[in-house]
Amino acid sequence: MWWLYFLLLFLSILFPFLLSFDRKLQFYRRWKFLLPAIFTVSLGYILFDILFAQQGIWGFNPVYHSGIMAVNLPLEEILFFIFIPYASIFLHETLVFYFPRLKTGKKFTPGLSILLILSGVILIILYPEKTYTVFTCSLLISSLITACFFYPEILSRFYLTFIAILVPFIAVNSVLTGSMIDGEVVWYHPEENLGIRLFTIPVEDFSYGFSLILFNLLLAEKLKMMFGKSTKKRT
Secondary structure (H helix, E strand, C coil): CCCHHHHHHHHHHHHHHHHHHCCCCCHHHHHHHHHHHHHHHHHHHHHHHHHHHHHCCEEECHHHCCCCEECCEEHHHHHHHHHHHHHHHHHHHHHHHHCCCCCCCCCHHHHHHHHHHHHHHHHHHHCCCCHHHHHHHHHHHHHHHHHHHHCHHHHHHHHHHHHHHHHHHHHHHHHHCCCCCCCCCEEECHHHCCCCEECCEECHHHHHHHHHHHHHHHHHHHHHHHHHHHHHHHC
8 A cells, every 4th residue: 555645645635726726716826925835834844854754753654655765755745745735725715715704803813822832832841852742832832923923814714724624634644643544654753742642643743734834824925925016016
């Protein structure tokens, strides 16, 4: 089943890609801002991915990937940081398009953000030896602080759209971490995380996925603000 990891990625992006050309949504028009954001953010995550794979914090079962490697990472793992953010942001933008009033309240957004940031700080203080826990909490804290200060409107929507994103996220990630298959596609060193799992998914994966998608949204919005007006003038 060397094709399993790629199949999960292919199914994740297939319909978001095809529906990007929908006449109403016209998601493809966002590519000029979204794709540079995805490639930029993915570079940072991939660099840490390489480092953690080398340290044995996590690894990949050769039974379930193609065997095409790039700096200790399977090709599928690199594609993960492109396909999954794209599919997730497509779902986010679709929900925002069809439900423009979908957002949390002005008090709820900062309140929840503060709670999540404090929770992350507490976990870092309590478990400094657990590398994956510290890493994901640091990413969560950084993404939330950035969003709160610069793009609170995006965050107020993302808190709700992320609930919908969790459905395919759990479906894909549960298989990657061992649900319904013999072994795991991606394994985690048990001493480097809290050992708390939802189904087979380490709880840290949820903050990891949250920050990955949010950073992409924030950077895409920044690029849109920087270059959107100049693009309109030329057209």
